[in-house]
Amino acid sequence: xxxxxxxxxxxxxxxxxxxxxxxxxxxxxxxxxxxxxxxxxxxxxxxxxxxxxxxxxxxxxxxxxxxxxxxxxxxxxxxxxxxxxxxxxxxxxxxxxxxxxxxxxxxxxxxxxxxxxxxxxxxxxxxxxxxxxxxxxxxxxxxxxxxxxxxxxxxxxxxxxxxxxxxxxxxxxxxxxxxxxxxxxxxxxxxxxxxxxxxxxxxxxxxxxxxxxxxxxxxxxxxxxxxxxxxxxxxxxxxxxxxxxxxxxxxxxxxxxxxxxxxxxxxxxxxxxxxxxxxxxxxxxxxxxxxxxx
Amino acid sequence: xxxxxxxxxxxxxxxxxxxxxxxxxxxxxxxxxxxxxxxxxxxxxxxxxxxxxxxxxxxxxxxxxxxxxxxxxxxxxxxxxxxxxxxxxxxxxxxxxxxxxxxxxxxxxxxxxxxxxxxxxxxxxxxxxxxxxxxxxxxxxxxxxxxxxxxxxxxxxxxxxxxxxxxxxxxxxxxxxxxxxxxxxxxxxxxxxxxxxxxxxxxxxxxxxxxxxxxxxxxxxxxxxx
Numbered sequence: 236x237x238x239x240x241x242x243x244x245x246x247x248x249x250x251x252x253x254x255x256x257x258x259x260x261x262x263x264x265x266x267x268x269x270x271x272x273x274x275x276x277x278x279x280x281x282x283x284x285x286x287x288x289x290x291x292x293x294x295x296x297x298x299x300x301x302x303x304x305x306x307x308x309x310x311x312x313x314x315x316x317x318x319x320x321x322x323x324x325x326x327x328x329x330x331x332x333x334x335x336x337x338x339x340x341x342x343x344x345x346x347x348x349x350x351x352x353x354x355x356x357x358x359x360x361x362x363x364x365x366x367x368x369x370x371x372x373x374x375x376x377x378x379x380x381x382x383x384x385x386x387x388x389x390x391x392x393x394x395x396x397x398x399x400x401x402x403x404x405x406x407x408x409x410x411x412x413x414x415x416x417x418x419x420x421x422x423x424x425x426x427x428x429x430x431x432x433x434x435x436x437x438x439x440x441x442x443x444x445x446x447x448x449x450x451x452x453x454x455x456x457x458x459x460x461x462x463x464x465x466x467x468x469x470x471x472x473x474x475x476x477x478x479x480x481x482x483x484x485x486x487x488x489x490x491x492x493x494x495x496x497x498x499x500x501x502x503x504x505x506x507x508x509x510x511x512x513x514x515x516x517x518x519x520x521x522x523x524x525x526x527x528x529x
Numbered sequence: 530x531x532x533x534x535x536x537x538x539x540x541x542x543x544x545x546x547x548x549x550x551x552x553x554x555x556x557x558x559x560x561x562x563x564x565x566x567x568x569x570x571x572x573x574x575x576x577x578x579x580x581x582x583x584x585x586x587x588x589x590x591x592x593x594x595x596x597x598x599x600x601x602x603x604x605x606x607x608x609x610x611x612x613x614x615x616x617x618x619x620x621x622x623x624x625x626x627x628x629x630x631x632x633x634x635x636x637x638x639x640x641x642x643x644x645x646x647x648x649x650x651x652x653x654x655x656x657x658x659x660x661x662x663x664x665x666x667x668x669x670x671x672x673x674x675x676x677x678x679x680x681x682x683x684x685x686x687x688x689x690x691x692x693x694x695x696x697x698x699x700x701x702x703x704x705x706x707x708x709x710x711x712x713x714x715x716x717x718x719x720x721x722x723x724x725x726x727x728x729x730x731x732x733x734x735x736x737x738x739x740x741x742x743x744x745x746x747x748x749x750x751x752x753x754x755x
Contacts, residue, residue, distance in 0.1 A: 241638060243629040434625045437587060438639050438686075439615030442607055529589055529610075 242431055242445070244452040247424040253416065253453070254460030257513075260413040261464030261505050262471075264406055268505070269472050271402030272497050273479070278395030281388070288384035289357040289365070291315070291324075293376050296353030300375055307376035308353040314375050318368065320361025327354040352380075359383070410512060417453050417516040424449065425524050433528065442525045450517040457513030461506040472498070531561040531584060531694065531725060536593030538579050538749075550591075553579045555749045557593070561727065566720050568736050569729040571746035577729040578622065578698055580746060584727060585619045585696045586610055598693050598725075615643050618692030618724075620700045624683040626671040632658065632682050633667040639690040657685045660715065662708075676703040684712060688719060695719055697728045701735060713739050 296308035305313075308326065315324040327335075332354060333343060340347065359365055369381040425432065432445060476494050538554035554576050561567050569577045582588040583595055586602060595602040600613055618639075626635050633654055640650045658664050661681040671679050680703045687695060695716065701709035709732075717739060720726045727744075730736065736743065745752040 241627065241630060241634065241641070243627075246629075430625075431627055431629075434627060435638070435642070436611075437585070437614060437619065437625070438642055439611050439613075439617075440642050441611045444642065529587055 240448075242428055242435065242448050244424060244428070244448060247427040248420060248449070248452045248456060253420045253456045254463065256416045257413055257457045257460030257509055258464035258467065260409050260416065261461040261509060262468045264409045264413075264505055264508075265465050265468035265472065265502060267402050267405035267409060268501055269468075269475070269494075269498055271399055271406065272495055272501060274395050274398040274402060276495055276497070278392060278399065281391045281395065287358045287360065288387075289321070289359050289368075290382040290384075291355040291357065291372065292380040292382070293353040293355065294378040295350065307379075308355075310375045311353075311372050311379060312355060314372060315355065315357055318365075318371075320359060320365065321368075322358045322360045324355055324357040327356060410508065413457070413509065414512050414516045417457060417513050418520045420456075421449055421453055421517045421520040422524070424452075425521065432525075436525070436528050442522055445525060446518050446521040449521045450514045453517035454510050454513040457509040458506050461509030465502055465505045469494075469502075530563050530596065530599055531565075531727070532594070532596040533557050533559050533583070534594040534596075536583065536595060537591045538576075538583060538588060539591035552591075553749050554583070554590075557746075557749075557751045559744060559751060561725055563725055564720065564723045566717075566726045566741035567728075567744050568741055569727060569744040569746060570731075570733070570736065573731075575746045576749045577746055579749075580744070581619075581696050581698050581727065581729055584694070585617050586614055615639065615690065616693045618687035618690065618695045620680075620683050620687045620697035622698040622702070624671075624679045626679055626682055626686075628671055631668045631670055632663060632674070635671065635682055636685045636689050639686060643690060645690075653689055654685075657689045658682075661685045662711075677705070677708060680704060681708070681712075684715070688715065691719075691722075692724060694725045695727070699730055699732075700728060701730065701732055709735065 291311060293308050293311050296306060298307050299305070300307050300310035302310075312324055312326060315321050332351065335354075336351075340349075365381070365383065369379070372379040372381060435445065473494055536554060536557045537552060539550045539552050541550045542548050557576075557580065559567075569580055571577055579588070583590060584597065586597065589603075597613060598616055600609070602610075602613075605613065627638070630638070636654045636658060637650045640653065645653075655664065655667070658667060661684060663678060663681055663685070666674065666678065671682065674682065680700065684697070684700060687697065697716075700716075701712060704712060713735065716726055716728065726741075
């Protein structure tokens with residue numbers, strides 16, 4: 236291969252260390268990328284679900300409403316059914332209430348003789364937040380509380396955004412470490428081929444000729460390593476996705492199908508990013524080194 | 530044309546940075562016209578090799594003006610410097626062949642760097658290797674060749690791209706009389722075709738057999754010709 240490899244880079248930039256290190260970097264990057272995408276997906280899902288949830292507590296639910304024609308609970312339910320933007324209002328049955336209170340009051344809370352409020356769950360489908368709803372319901376049933384999910388949605392958003400930032404930070408760190416690995420490999424190759432490069436430089440090779448050869452070799456090795464690392468990450472990611480399926484609320488027929496669709500589109504970006512890092516880092520390293528030659 | 534005007538070359542001992550720098554060339558001035566031939570001569574350590582390094586752009590002068598093939602060396606970019614080197618054929622004292630390449634590929638290297646076609650490279654490289662008597666060793670690597678054969682490969686590499694300036698440092702050091710004579714025939718033929726030639730040597734018999742002006746150097750200074 237003398238025509239293509241007169242610098243002897245097949246030996247100087249060997250196909251062992253660099254690809255293995257880049258494979259490890261890509262493996263970590265794939266995990267971080269999956270974490271970032273999972274955080275973003277969960278953020279979107281949880282935020283929409285939490286923001287639309289309404290919980291209405293009606294104290295003394297069996298007492299008559301101000302009109303005296305029905306109970307407070309029924310009156311509030313009817314008012315909710317008649318309010319635009321409120322969907323699926325539903326009174327929680329005693330068993331469900333018992334289950335919700337079990338952590339605080341133990342099993343059979345309804346049998347303790349406590350005055351428990353009636354609880355209605357609903358979804359808010361209107362724009363903004365139902366600010367006037369609490370006042371309207373309090374007129375029908377004094378003391379009625381409306382718990383809007385937007386507060387929880389904001390907390391969920393903060394959590395998931397924090398997770399997303401962490402994942403992006405990990406990706407950046409992995410990219411920087413990968414660049415450092417390529418730079419060290421390129422410098423080792425330069426040290427090994429110092430004499431050869433000096434000769435070729437003396438014969439009239441442009442800095443770009445030499446840098447391009449190093450960069451091409453580094454890019455090939457980086458892409459090879461990155462493909463290996465990304466492929467090796469797939470079964471691990473599938474396993475993690477299968478473990479997280481109950482948590483994310485998504486069931487899948489197979490482990491690989493458990494991976495979110497955006498991840499399948501994002502994974503090929505890793506070898507492309509590795510190629511970019513390999514090419515740019517090798518170019519900068521070699522051109523900087525060549526400045527030492529006259 | 531090669532022109533030196535009050536050129537100084539200074540080496541700093543990297544191992545002893547506190548020591549004063551050593552001036553290996555001191556105020557050297559001369560001019561070689563296009564197609565000229567010069568013999569830099571002088572004792573070992575006089576500064577012949579340093580003079581040649583400045584000519585083939587392997588060193589920067591500490592002071593003074595150097596003009597190579599009509600180009601002022603101090604005022605050119607790295608790219609222009611590389612392109613200028615392609616017009617200079619150099620035979621180094623230690624040959625400086627690439628050990629991982631065959632004789633053929635070593636000789637072909639300057640032409641490949643200049644992006645010549647493989648057809649032209651094949652024709653020119655096989656021709657020049659025949660001229661230096663190594664047509665049977667095209668695929669042999671330098672470490673399998675004798676010192677004289679390596680030197681002939683180095684000479685072939687220096688002349689294959691038909692340089693405008695040919696610079697050689699003791700090119701006949703490892704050659705027998707017959708090979709040295711063949712080499713000088715090649716160099717004088719190049720010179721007749723218009724190539725400027727600068728050959729540093731200890732071999733005064735060679736200088737007398739192929740008469741040309743001398744650049745006599747002693748202790749870094751150029752002596753006036755007698």
